[in-house]
Amino acid sequence: MASLTSLKTQERLLDRQAANSIRQQIVNRTMPPGHRLLEAVLASELEVSRGTIRSALMQLSNEGLVRQVAFTKWEVAPASISEAWELYTLRAALEGLAASLAAEYASDAERETLMTVFRELEAAAKAGQREAAADADFKLHKTMVTMSGHKRLIREHERIILQVRFQMTHIGFAPRDTKDLIADHRLLTEAVVNGDAERAEQLARSHNDAEVKRLLAANARQADGVPHQHKREKDNG
Amino acid sequence: MASLTSLKTQERLLDRQAANSIRQQIVNRTMPPGHRLLEAVLASELEVSRGTIRSALMQLSNEGLVRQVAFTKWEVAPASISEAWELYTLRAALEGLAASLAAEYASDAERETLMTVFRELEAAAKAGQREAAADADFKLHKTMVTMSGHKRLIREHERIILQVRFQMTHIGFAPRDTKDLIADHRLLTEAVVNGDAERAEQLARSHNDAEVKRLLAANARQADGVPHQHKREKDNG
DNA sequence: CTATTGACGATTGTCGACTATCTTTCTATC
DNA sequence: GATAGAAAGATAGTCGACAATCGTCAATAG
Numbered sequence: 001m002a003s004l005t006s007l008k009t010q011e012r013l014l015d016r017q018a019a020n021s022i023r024q025q026i027v028n029r030t031m032p033p034g035h036r037l038l039e040a041v042l043a044s045e046l047e048v049s050r051g052t053i054r055s056a057l058m059q060l061s062n063e064g065l066v067r068q069v070a071f072t073k074w075e076v077a078p079a080s081i082s083e084a085w086e087l088y089t090l091r092a093a094l095e096g097l098a099a100s101l102a103a104e105y106a107s108d109a110e111r112e113t114l115m116t117v118f119r120e121l122e123a124a125a126k127a128g129q130r131e132a133a134a135d136a137d138f139k140l141h142k143t144m145v146t147m148s149g150h151k152r153l154i155r156e157h158e159r160i161i162l163q164v165r166f167q168m169t170h171i172g173f174a175p176r177d178t179k180d181l182i183a184d185h186r187l188l189t190e191a192v193v194n195g196d197a198e199r200a201e202q203l204a205r206s207h208n209d210a211e212v213k214r215l216l217a218a219n220a221r222q223a224d225g226v227p228h229q230h231k232r233e234k235d236n237g
Numbered sequence: 238m239a240s241l242t243s244l245k246t247q248e249r250l251l252d253r254q255a256a257n258s259i260r261q262q263i264v265n266r267t268m269p270p271g272h273r274l275l276e277a278v279l280a281s282e283l284e285v286s287r288g289t290i291r292s293a294l295m296q297l298s299n300e301g302l303v304r305q306v307a308f309t310k311w312e313v314a315p316a317s318i319s320e321a322w323e324l325y326t327l328r329a330a331l332e333g334l335a336a337s338l339a340a341e342y343a344s345d346a347e348r349e350t351l352m353t354v355f356r357e358l359e360a361a362a363k364a365g366q367r368e369a370a371a372d373a374d375f376k377l378h379k380t381m382v383t384m385s386g387h388k389r390l391i392r393e394h395e396r397i398i399l400q401v402r403f404q405m406t407h408i409g410f411a412p413r414d415t416k417d418l419i420a421d422h423r424l425l426t427e428a429v430v431n432g433d434a435e436r437a438e439q440l441a442r443s444h445n446d447a448e449v450k451r452l453l454a455a456n457a458r459q460a461d462g463v464p465h466q467h468k469r470e471k472d473n474g
Numbered sequence: 475c476t477a478t479t480g481a482c483g484a485t486t487g488t489c490g491a492c493t494a495t496c497t498t499t500c501t502a503t504c
Numbered sequence: 505g506a507t508a509g510a511a512a513g514a515t516a517g518t519c520g521a522c523a524a525t526c527g528t529c530a531a532t533a534g
Contacts, residue, residue: 008526010307014488039516049489051288054517058292062299064389070247071495071516086389089334097330152301152323156393251518276486286519291486308486308525479532487524494517501510 015055018046022056026065026076027166037066037074064163077163079170081219087164088215092208094157095141099188099204102147103197110147111193117143118189125178134175138165140185144192144204173215184210252292255283259293263302263313264403274303274311301400314400316407318456324401325452329445331394332378336425336441339384340434347384348430354380355426362415371412375402377422381429381441410452421447 010016022042025031037057043050057074060066067077077083102110121136138161145157167173175181184207191200247253259279262268274294280287294311297303304314314320339347358373375398382394404410412418421444428437 008307008309010305013307038514040514050516051490051518052488055292055295058295068247068516069496070250072497073515086387089338089387090389090393093330093334097326101326150323150326152327156327275484277484287486288488288520289518306526309527310485475534477532477534479530481528481530483526483528485524485526487522489522490520492517492519494515496515497513499510499512502508504505504507 018056019059033079035076084167096201096205098145098148099200100197103200106147255293256296270316272313321404333438333442335382335385336437337434340437343384
């Protein structure tokens, strides 16, 4: 008999489906950064009411893909080096924690899964399949984070990765050279599989920090936005 | 002249205000974990429509204070040691990053502010004012995170802290002994103020990790929920 | 007496209409 | 011609009513 899966899921709700649909358009580059989102237009396109769209846009706003200007407009979030900088630094911290927890607590079956996913990445990279390699890369990280068994961490990581992909495609930040990439991931995978929490954490962090460095280098070149700025407004007396 | 602040803020929106109001009730312990939230009741109490309440509940759900069971009910999030464990581990990772960034990038004025806040904590703790000390404690951490200039980090940290306070009051997890607390914070503050990023990060992390250890000890005692469990459902063939 | 089915009441989900706010455009005044 | 103010158009915000779904409990069959 086919084992069934619960239908009592949030995904049944119309606003979730609407959010999924719009999210897809955003990460697909169909809707670029800054693109204006009109509630009425989306409502008629997706054939739901404006209230439903509103709810969907709020979700996307929470995910960092959409921005709201109260009483005025919704638009696709901006893409810039400084946004990407935030995402990579956060990602380094989160994946560091995840790697440590995964190394410490994951089951044997999970460790094997991780190894398998790494081999997929390796195969794709060696075959020169850039897209497949990129997907396998994300999958590897996601697998590791899932292995942490930390619900909030998993959820937050998923959001960050979504934004990373969005920013990457728009600021033209490509993955590194294939060799480094495989080497990095091999070490990380081994550390997690072998249960070396400290080393796994260190590797996960340095792996992402390397990306931050590349990003800052790119930033210096194109002099876009400075990644770190203190433009906080002063309190009033 | 009094310097004015933009009125074009999200806070004007009714759903935000409703969320604020309900959030208050939750962290106040007026609404305990598991407490059922009826849209209609909240709507009549706050004198807004059910749609507005719905939007507010979704925000709180994103903040981790409320849970939704689709088509069925809303309720206040559960409190348990395993939830607290998630929060403290995440907090350690986030504040580690924040401490590092603050040490590296903060302005002189900000460093002085941090020092001032630390002195407030010290004074309150020495005077034995537990509540004031706890508030000053949170304020110190918040200040440090703000100094990082990392918008996403600041936002996420705020959410985590909110949940920490909620969980703390319900699982009866009190702050440590005053002396350790002051010593920890003095070292951390100094590291940040002196721009020693590596040490600041290390201290921020170990400070929170110590709480995790205390939590696990408490857990062993009351044998509540194991903080880490892999109760993931297997995929179907 | 127990288990299954169907009906009912309670609650959440969705919608279309109305209201409030913002931005733009037009007009009058200097 | 430039500027300030008023009117108009566009868009987001809020609401009340209706639809869909859920959990409960009674009725029925075995």
